Amino acid sequence: MQQADIQWSPEERSIAESALNRAHDREITAIIDCVRERASKISQVEDVWQLHDFLSARRHDIDGKYDDRESFLIFTLSKLIKDKLLNLSELKGLAADKRAKVSVLTRM
Amino acid sequence: MQQADIQWSPEERSIAESALNRAHDREITAIIDCVRERASKISQVEDVWQLHDFLSARRHDIDGKYDDRESFLIFTLSKLIKDKLLNLSELKGLAADKRAKVSVLTRM
Numbered sequence: 001m002q003q004a005d006i007q008w009s010p011e012e013r014s015i016a017e018s019a020l021n022r023a024h025d026r027e028i029t030a031i032i033d034c035v036r037e038r039a040s041k042i043s044q045v046e047d048v049w050q051l052h053d054f055l056s057a058r059r060h061d062i063d064g065k066y067d068d069r070e071s072f073l074i075f076t077l078s079k080l081i082k083d084k085l086l087n088l089s090e091l092k093g094l095a096a097d098k099r100a101k102v103s104v105l106t107r108m
Numbered sequence: 109m110q111q112a113d114i115q116w117s118p119e120e121r122s123i124a125e126s127a128l129n130r131a132h133d134r135e136i137t138a139i140i141d142c143v144r145e146r147a148s149k150i151s152q153v154e155d156v157w158q159l160h161d162f163l164s165a166r167r168h169d170i171d172g173k174y175d176d177r178e179s180f181l182i183f184t185l186s187k188l189i190k191d192k193l194l195n196l197s198e199l200k201g202l203a204a205d206k207r208a209k210v211s212v213l214t215r216m
Contacts, residue, residue: 028153035156039147045136048143052163059160 186213
């Protein structure tokens with residue numbers, strides 16, 4: 001989903017980038033915790049390959065998730081909120097129309 | 109590498125299967141130990157993806173490694189010895205010509 005008509009000020013870019021970084025840190029921390037827990041419970045070969053499948057899926061998901069191109073930022077931010085990696089209140093400082101667009105997308 | 113001309117008695121098949129199972133168990137045990145150790149040391153995202161790369165490589169390797177078709181058994185066994193997952197002495201009971209072939213292949 002592309003929003004080519006939206007203009008971002010340098011301050012807004014910075015707020016969005018910080019939000020993306022924060023969400024990324026949260027996601028990675030959760031993955032690390034999960035890997036440690038799964039690894040501690042591994043007892044047979046199936047557990048090893050299930051961990052591999054889990055990491056493959058997470059890596060694939062993360063690879064496309066943090067798109068910070070301006071034309072995708074609204075969609076990226078709304079997706080992170082839907083995934084509970086960000087809160088709308090953390091986008092304070094963005095123009096009201098951008099926050100409204102993000103908010104609408106989180107309900108779609 | 110195929111050796112279609114070699115005949116295997118039921119007893120020899122059984123010895124070879126046991127050897128393959130033993131090697132597989134050893135390899136899996138080593139992987140589980142390695143995963144546990146790596147997981148306990150994960151501190152950043154690169155460590156997570158390095159663990160994923162490690163598991164991808166091990167899975168790919170193992171997928172083709174334990175070929176128990178009779179025409180491939182000599183090669184499979186020699187590869188496991190080269191990888192230090194089996195010892196030639198564990199193939200006691202195989203006909204001398206088969207053990208000799210395995211032994212030659214381990215030096216190639």
